[in-house]
Amino acid sequence: xxxxxxxxSIFFLIMRRLRAPxxxxxxxxxxxxxxxTLAPGVDADGRVHYLSxxxxxxxxxxxxxxxxxxxxxxxxxxQQRLWVLFCIYMSVVGWAYTLGTVFALLADRxxxxxxxxxxxxxxxxxxxxxxxxxxxxxxxxxxxxxALDRLGCRAVVxxxxxxxxxxxxxHSYAADxxxxxxxxxxxxxxxxxxxxxxxxxxxxxxxxxxxxxLAIAIAARLLAPKIPALCRAEHRDTAANxxxxxxxxxxNPFERFGETLALALxxxxxxxxxNWLTGLPGTTVERHRDPPRGQWIICxxxxxxxxxxxAMDAEALPVTIIDxxxxxxxxxxxxxxxxxxxxxxxxxxxxxxxxxxxxxxxxVDNLSIxxxxxxxxxxxxxxxxxxxxxxSALFEAFDADIAVVPSQIIAHECLAIxxxxxxxxxxxxVRGHTEPWCAQQLGRLTTRLGWEVPEVxxxxxxxxxxxxxxxxxxxxETITVDSLLRSxxxxxxxLACEVLYLDRDDDxxxxxxxxxxxxxxxDELLLAGTRHARGDLGLSIANEHSLNYILxxxxxxxxxxxxKLSRRRRTHTAPRLP
Numbered sequence: 001x002x003x004x005x006x007x008x009s010i011f012f013l014i015m016r017r018l019r020a021p022x023x024x025x026x027x028x029x030x031x032x033x034x035x036x037t038l039a040p041g042v043d044a045d046g047r048v049h050y051l052s053x054x055x056x057x058x059x060x061x062x063x064x065x066x067x068x069x070x071x072x073x074x075x076x077x078x079q080q081r082l083w084v085l086f087c088i089y090m091s092v093v094g095w096a097y098t099l100g101t102v103f104a105l106l107a108d109r110x111x112x113x114x115x116x117x118x119x120x121x122x123x124x125x126x127x128x129x130x131x132x133x134x135x136x137x138x139x140x141x142x143x144x145x146x147a148l149d150r151l152g153c154r155a156v157v158x159x160x161x162x163x164x165x166x167x168x169x170x171h172s173y174a175a176d177x178x179x180x181x182x183x184x185x186x187x188x189x190x191x192x193x194x195x196x197x198x199x200x201x202x203x204x205x206x207x208x209x210x211x212x213x214l215a216i217a218i219a220a221r222l223l224a225p226k227i228p229a230l231c232r233a234e235h236r237d238t239a240a241n242x243x244x245x246x247x248x249x250x251x252n253p254f255e256r257f258g259e260t261l262a263l264a265l266x267x268x269x270x271x272x273x274x275n276w277l278t279g280l281p282g283t284t285v286e287r288h289r290d291p292p293r294g295q296w297i298i299c300x301x302x303x304x305x306x307x308x309x310x311a312m313d314a315e316a317l318p319v320t321i322i323d324x325x326x327x328x329x330x331x332x333x334x335x336x337x338x339x340x341x342x343x344x345x346x347x348x349x350x351x352x353x354x355x356x357x358x359x360x361x362x363x364v365d366n367l368s369i370x371x372x373x374x375x376x377x378x379x380x381x382x383x384x385x386x387x388x389x390x391x392s393a394l395f396e397a398f399d400a401d402i403a404v405v406p407s408q409i410i411a412h413e414c415l416a417i418x419x420x421x422x423x424x425x426x427x428x429x430v431r432g433h434t435e436p437w438c439a440q441q442l443g444r445l446t447t448r449l450g451w452e453v454p455e456v457x458x459x460x461x462x463x464x465x466x467x468x469x470x471x472x473x474x475x476x477e478t479i480t481v482d483s484l485l486r487s488x489x490x491x492x493x494x495l496a497c498e499v500l501y502l503d504r505d506d507d508x509x510x511x512x513x514x515x516x517x518x519x520x521x522x523d524e525l526l527l528a529g530t531r532h533a534r535g536d537l538g539l540s541i542a543n544e545h546s547l548n549y550i551l552x553x554x555x556x557x558x559x560x561x562x563x564k565l566s567r568r569r570r571t572h573t574a575p576r577l578p
Contacts, residue, residue, distance in 0.1 A: 010114045017105045021098035028094045032060045032087040039080045049074060059084075064091045116180065117192065123178040124156055124194040131156055132418065133193055135184035135216050136206035137164045139389040139407035140232070142171070144204060147415050149173045150282060156200075158184040158193050160207070185215035187223065195224050204414055205231040210238040217247045230414050234303065251413050253406035258307035261383070263431055264291045265315045269438035270430050276446065277423070277500075277528060278412045279453035287451065288401055292381055293317060294354030299339035299369050301325065304359040304385055304404075320348040340368040345376060355381035359404075363391045370400055422458045422526040426501040429511050441512055445498055445528065454497075454528040459541065461523045466541035472551075473521045479551065482515035486550035488540050495536055497529020 036056040043049040051059070055072060062069055063084065076084065105111060131154035134141050138159075145155050157179040159165050165181045182189045184207060194200045203224070205216040213231045220229040230249040233239040239250045264271035268290035276285050296312055298305050301323040309332065312319045320333040322344050327334035337344030339358070350356065356373045358366040363386060370384050384400040386392070395403045416423045430438065463470050473479060487493040502510040502517065503524040510517060519525075527537070540546045549555055 010111070010118060013111060013114060014105065017108070017111075018098075018101060021094075021101045025091075025094050025098055028087075028090050029057075029060060029064070032064075032083075032090070033057050035083050035087070036060065036080065039077070039083045041074060041077045041080050043074050051080075060087065063088065064095070113181070117182075120178055120180045121192050123176070124192070124197065127154065127156075127178075127194065127197065127199050129154055130199050130201040131194065131197075132202045132204055133158070133190070133195060133200055134204045134206065135159075135190075135212075136208070136232075137161075137168065137179070138206065138208060140206045140410045141204075142167075143389075143407055143411040144206065144414055145173070145177065146171070147411065148418075149175065149177075151419060153418075156194050158182055158189060160184070183212070185209075185212040187215075187219045190216065190219050191223065195220065200224065200227060202227055202418055203229045204418075205229065206410065207232070210235050214238055214241055217242045218245065221245055221247065228417070230417060232410055249413075249417055251410050253409040254304045254307040256409055256413060257304075257404050257406075258311040261291065261308065262311040262314045265293060265311070265317070267431070267433070267435045267438055269435055269442050270433065273430060273438055273442045273445075274427055276442070276451065276453065277427070277456060278416045282453065284452045289381070291383075291401075292354040295320070295349060295352055297322060297339075297345070297348045297350060297353050297356040297373075299323075299356065299358050299366075300360035300385075302359070302361060305357070308357050308359060308383075320353075322348050338365060338369075340365055340372065342372055342376060345369075345373055350376050350380070353377065353380060355383065357383045357385075359383075359385045361387060363387050363394070367394060367398060370398060416456075420456050420458050420526060422501060422503055422524060423456055425503075425509070426511070426526055429501075429509075448498065449496060449529060455531050455534050456500075456526070456528045457534055459525045459527065459537065461519060461521055461525070461541070468544040468547040469519070469541040470521055471544075472547070473519065479519050480515065481513055481517045481519065483551055484519065484540065485537070486540070488536050488543075488546040488550055491550045491553055495529065495533040497527050497533040497537065499525050499527055501526035 033053060033056045036059065037051050037053055039051075041049045041051065059072060071080075132148060134144055134155050135158050137145070137157050141157065141159070145157065148155050152174075154175055155177055157165070157168065157177055159179065159181060160183055162181045165179050168177050168179045180189070180193060182192075184190065184193075184205070190203075195203065203216065203220045205213040205220075207213055207216075210233055213233060217229055217231045220227070228248050230251065231242055231247055233242055233250050233252050234254065236252070236255075239252055242250050260271060260274070263274070271290075272287060279285050293315070295318050297320050298308050298312075299322045301309070301321050305321070305323070309319055309321065318333075320335060322335045322337055322339040324336065324338055326336060333348075335344055335348045337347075338360075339345060339348075350373055356369070358369040358373075360366055360369070366384050366386070370382050373380055374382060382400045383402045383404060384395060384398070385404045386395050387406070389405060389407050392405075416427070459465060461470055461473065469479065469484070481499050482494075485495045485497060485499070487495055499513055500511075502513045502519075503526070504510075504520065505522050527534070540550055545555070
């Protein structure tokens with residue numbers, strides 16, 4: 001259905017609801033006018049006079065609207081006044097019925113939804129800058145929208161819960177956020193929300209229902225196959241179904257944290273480096289102690305608990321599971337209980353354990369498990385699952401070693417993919433390096449940039465993104481990473497940023513390139529640093545004057561005339577060849 005058809009449907013919906021009141025008003029007006037033309041009156045000379053249809057319609061019109069100009073064209077007779085009295089009460093009944101219908105129509109949910117849809121479609125069609133379609137405005141969707149807003153990206157939201165849609169206006173976004181209360185699993189809704197809009201650059205499915213996310217993934221694959229789709233999937237069957245028809249990015253928060261925990265156990269420095277680079281912009285990452293190797297206790301054997309057990313098994317660590325269900329057939333030690341009390345924890349060996357995972361579906365139970373376990377063994381490494389972001393104050397007060405927040409895991413993953421696609425292969429290669437190498441790189445980067453989550457961005461060396469640098473490289477000049485990362489205000493100072501990854505068209509990728517690495521045309525650089533450094537680097541690679549200064553230390557003349565005069569002066573003062 002096109003927006004014009006939607007506009008017509010609203011009009012016809014209103015007319016359908018007002019059909020009976022309008023017919024009643026027209027009937028009352030017709031009877032009143034007809035009766036007034038038949039009622040005899042008296043003119044100024046005492047002769048019998050009948051009102052014309054025009055005068056009767058004129059009088060009934062201003063009488064029905066309570067204006068009351070008076071009796072025209074002559075004073076009415078008693079018969080006429082009696083009829084007018086009847087018409088007045090009849091019109092009051094008609095208007096009361098009409099106004100009641102109008103008020104009921106204004107409160108009608110279907111009409112309000114149709115009007116909201118029309119306003120939403122109009123706002124989406126008016127978008128001219130790139131935007132992301134965010135399906136689901138829960139905790140994860142709110143984090144994503146806030147991060148996109150800080151990055152200067154637009155977003156369009158589709159959310160089924162009307163209360164959550166109303167919360168959007170309460171948050172301070174720099175740009176308007178078009179939002180619609182509707183089922184995102186409906187393809188027509190996604191089309192209205194801009195899935196096929198030329199400015200739509202990505203779809204993010206973040207609802208709590210795997211079936212809805214699967215429907216969004218299918219719609220994105222069929223209706224807009226060229227744009228990336230990031231889909232949340234909490235069940236492996238759903239993730240496998242999404243992967244079967246080519247969904248590019250599937251995010252399972254529990255499996256993702258399981259992989260992260262396995263990395264933290266195997267290569268702690270790589271885990272710290274990934275946390276620092278993929279955190280939410282504007283936050284500060286505190287370095288936690290590394291997860292120890294030894295005996296671990298897993299409380300809760302649901303989807304999250306099973307992911308944790310698999311991560312421990314991958315590192316060959318002994319695991320004891322505490323769960324309310326009876327012991328299944330398996331190779332792990334099992335204690336039946338909930339873990340909130342000391343007896344189950346003691347039976348599981350909490351006094352000898354090195355770490356515990358409180359991974360149930362209840363935040364209250366998880367906090368109870370963590371507090372009890374820490375009191376029994378103060379040196380225990382505690383991982384707590386936080387199901388609801390609203391309980392952050394409680395989890396911060398407890399100060400667990402790691403708080404697993406699914407909404408944050410998904411938000412970090414989405415931002416890493418959307419903001420800088422080059423970050424994904426970089427993180428993949430970092431996972432394969434040794435602990436000493438990762439520790440060295442982490443220390444070098446955080447010493448220069450601090451522990452605040454840096455700006456991570458990429459720069460493509462081409463004529464549109466870096467014209468000044470590209471022209472010099474095409475002339476055969478050799479420019480290294482170190483010479484490029486200089487301040488355009490004082491070239492002896494290095495910019496507060498580092499090149500993390502260098503991607504080349506010939507599949508020659510360089511991880512953490514050395515300072516003397518030469519840059520080639522067509523290279524794409526992945527950088528991390530401050531926002532100020534990002535702006536300075538963008539100026540240097542685009543502006544010939546700034547680039548010449550950081551490379552040679554010489555300021556070029558600032559205008560066309562001065563460039564001409566400077567070129568003539570260099571020509572006249574140059575030594576003549578013999």
